[in-house]
Amino acid sequence: MTANDTDKDGDLDPSTVVITKQPQNGTISVDPITGEVTYTPNKGYVGPDQFEYTVKDKAGNVSDPATVVIDITANPVAVDDSAETKEDTPIIIDVTSNDSDKDGDLDPSTVVITKQPKNGTVSVDPITGEVTYTPNKGYVGPDAFEYTVKDKAGNVSDPATVVVEVSANPVAVDDSAETKEDTPIIIDVTSNDSDKDGDLDPSTVVITKQPQNGTVSVDPITGEVTYTPNKGYVGPDQFEYTVKDKAGNVSDPATVVIDITANPVAVDDSAETKENTPIIIEVTSNDTDKDGDLDPSTVVITKQPQNGTVSVDPITGEVTYTPNKGYVGPDAFEYTVKDKAGNVSDPATVVIDITANPVAVDDSAETKENTPIIIDVTSNDTDKDGDLDPSTVVITKQPQNGTVSVDPITGEVTYTPNKGYVGPDAFEYTVKDKAGNVSDPAMVVIDIT
Template sequence: IDPNNGANEILAVDDINDTFINLPVSGDVSTNDLNADGPAGTEVFTLVSGPANGTVVFNADGTYTYTPNLDFVGTDTFEYQICDGGNPIACDTAIVTIEVINVTIGNEPPVANNDTNITLVDVPVNGNVLVNDFDPDGDPIIVTANTNPTNGSVVVNPDGTYTYTPNAGFVGVDTFEYTICDNGTPALCDTAIVTIYIINSNTNITVANDDAYNGEINTVISGNVLDNDNDPEGDNQTVDIAISPISGPSNGTVVLNADGTFDYTPGTDFIGTDQFVYEIFDDGSPVATDRATVYLVIQKTPAPAIAIVKTGIVNDENQDGCANVDETISYTFTVTNEGNVPLSSISVTDPLLEAPNPVVPIILVSGDDNGDGILQETETWTYEADYALTQIDIDAGQVINQATVEGTDPDSTVVTDLSDDDSVFEDDPTVTEVCQNPVIALIKTGIVNDTNGNGCADVDETIDYSFAVHNLGNVTLNNVMITDPLVTVVGGPITLLPGEVNNTAFTAEYVITQVDIDNGSVENQATVTAEDPAGNTVSDLSDNDSVLEDDPTITVLCQNPAIALIKVGIPTDENDNGCPDIGETIVYNFSVKNTGNVMLSNVTITDPIVAVVGGPIVLAPEEEDTTTFTAIYTITQADVDAGFVENQAIVEGTEPDGNVVSDLSDDNSYLEDDPTIIDVCQNVSIALEKTGQFNDENGNFSSDVGETISYEFAITNTGVVTLYDIYITDPLPGIEITGDPIAQLEPGEVDTVTFTATYVITQEDIDNGEVVNQATVFAEDIFGNIVQDDSDDPTDLTNNDNNGDGDPDDPTVVTLPLVLPTTFEIFNGVTPNGDGFNDFFLVEGISNYPVNNMKIFNRWGVLVYETDGYGGSNDSENVFRGISEGRVTVEQNKELPTGTYFYILTFPKENPGQESYNGYLYINR
């Protein structure tokens, strides 16, 4: 085309199209032809020559339908002519090249479609020959060679890009050929022709070249229609999406963008050809437009493929929560047809289920819906088989393997697949985890060896320990060993199979100590360790009787806590009278012995009658202590009353477990519990003194009938024991005794107030000149024995002991008094404390009778004082002040104790009315 020559010009550009074997294809040759000078819309298309290998129906608007001959595969062409309505009429011809392809299994050659491009004179043009080429297999393709054009030069790159440079001033059509190859084995190739139209035009143009794309059924085809379009002036090209696609597609949908990118989605399951027409414009001045057709081939490439997914589930038949030997793995084999052709002769094999392992059939359980033995593209076949676990599997912790599936396509091609565990796209082996439960248990028992046969554990006797090791898990355990912090364990290492028990491999012996016996037991735990098949350590603390617990083994040692006490008393006899007396002491010595087999701490002795000095102490078994504990006891009146001191001490010690052991003392043996008895001398006696006083009621200083005598009684406990229920009787007719029995009278105690008596004087008494009689006192000791005494008149120094009890028993004589002209009175109370009152024995009026003799006796009749001229010149000189004057049995100048004493006062010459007076006096300090 050379608009400068002034003639009407038109350009017919070669076209391409692609179809499958036996599949018609349609097209439109007008979209890429160029009628730059018009008149537009007057173009008429006619068929020049038909195709050699098919038929074509060609329409005047440039549309056509080509039908290849039956089973023809290859390249076919036909020629057409375009004429416009200009003056003169301009016409041109072009070739339509049809590629008829057959999609087969295996490597197919790529399809190279012819290319066209347009440029201006002296203007290089760029393009890409691979944009409309494809490989039915989807293999990558590259340009491997090309020829040189006649009227220019070209550089073609392996990626399909090229730059064609026309010769200077050349106007016309130029061509070059290129070759593409895939990367299959072997590599397959195809050739195509690139036609370059060089025009000389001063009108702005832009060129849209036809495109060809190949895709698979139900698969989106993406591309860019501008990749092989060209603008000779270098203007920017844009797809006019306001009107594009101008026509088509008929069997799918397209999303076309202004930058030339598009996504074509074929109709569901559509196989065949489709096309759409688009229009571009540039940014030149004026704006140029052009149209081109995108030819689409959607194929279903025979692609036989098969996949198998193998899954395994461990069956816990015994419901123990873990795998065991001979429990099974249920394998499920899911076989799917991953290709697009049916498959026959399906077989599933698995080396795990074949010899030398037990042979297990793999059974088809579902999926072959019509039962024709053909695995259709939409079918999923399921096979099942059970595998019995071995100990090796459990020790490994997993079962790893792969199955293989095979199938045959319609072309007798065998396809296979190794199983995957969860995906049809991978071939990972199926790993079925097998529960491993490494568990070990230890039972430790101990038996005491009673070497001496005494029925109890002793120091240096032994305990024999035995160990039963149990493999409670489901894996083999190796390097089984036992350690024990208490003893050295002999034996091992050993190996234990699941369920195995070994009770002979390990032993230990322990020597008993005193600490153990004190504890009452030997308590400890051993530890068993082992390695599972993975080398991990499993362990257990021993139990005494169960594999399910971890209690320490407690070997009970016979404890015999025992203690014994001997208490010995030694009287001190401070007064050397050969007998323990009240106020004297008993020294107690204690011997305590640990007669058991455990240590005793906090050993103490208590005694209900005395405070024990010493302790606490600790005693080892068989240890004896004779020096720590002592006690001093002071004899009491109650002891004297009883006649002995009898009691038992208690020894207590604390066992190691805190319990207290005790023993009552014995007097001479650790084997008995008799009380310790110390005899105390007893002297049970009582004394009664009776004094009478004439009552001169009428004041005539003479006794008269009817007048009375008042009697007083002094009762003295002269023994060393307490007396009870004391009363007095008196045989004197008519005497009236008043006073209730005395409940208790301590030794040495004198009662002068409880009992009194009154006697009415008779004429007989007056005739006799006196009243003579005796009373009798009665009492009981603590044991109910009766003691009695006849009364004594303390004024009578005759001191007759009629009953032989050592006390005088003189009857009381009351002389009926003569009236005396002078005052004479004897006072019988002495309190020698220096207070000026009663400090001496006062005899009032005795100074009137200076010739006198005074004797004073204690109650046992011992003379403790004697003097002549008692009272001196004023009644207070040379008097008795409670001080002994010294005699055989009484130390001189010794203060006499509180008590009753007796006096005898005689007047050898002149007297106050009587030659002799006697009576008692009482010293109170």
């Protein structure tokens, strides 16, 4: 303090410095040897202060008081900051935006990083003092760094801590689903999605690309998506969606592929069989499937016949129908068939007409030696269906002692005994009905007298 003081005798004595007026906003102490004065401002005080002192020479002469004026300037205050960014996403942080300086001359360009982050890197804009924080690739979690800032007087703040929360982007994973033609399906699209932070929010599912062959709706609570294929559409379709976590981070779009498979179509069938005669029916021969993968081995009888029994070939799907013994008339059963995707057809009905075999009844006749006789062999024959066809009479066993001829229209048989023969003779015949069912053979006995 005496560095600028003078004495004409050249014997100024710094050790004689005496404070003659104390400062109002601080305290002072004097070094008894050097005369240097240590001034300590009151805690938190910023502004001007002053005190006065005198000094002697070695002859004991005392100077007039001199005034010492001190300007106490404020240290800038750097305030802790917090920020949040997404995984693998840099963020610019205006660290000085909440900092202050009582003198009002904070200098953002003086920001200095005093402690580096452990899980990322930082760079400082030399003009604005803004800090760009870049998290390490794939890192999720908290990170921190420290910085100081000066004012224009060069006063340095204490370090402030900036805490950065690096939150994970949720990961939406592609999905696939399968439904049947004209059948809506509910898809839990987020069931395989993930979030490193563990706070995936299914209620934030958003459809980002609509399907081309159907419609979708999202449950606003569960995030489940209901997909409804367009009527009659069969084939692939797809849509895309995103989902957020509770921090608002959005996933990349995921694709949901849906395969809409056709229901096979089982077509009604009809068949005809004779009384007491089983019939094999290839029920799937007229059935169809848009996907082309009808599976005949999946034929299932869904409604049994009332007048017969059925069995299914487990490989071909062919159905063997056996009418009840002696039954004549209509009968029916129902079946379904699947395709290879497991889609089941609606039931189809198979109608069977069981026709009666005509009954040829034995006959007898009498004629004289060398005299032909016309026998109406079908006059006593019967047919449950009422459609006996006499024109179908066929001789199945010839007589031994005569000859026969059949009228091709009436079915009447002309028997001519051999010349001179007297005694019994016989022949056999069958007759059909109009459905082609053939009777068992009947015997005609002739007595030639």
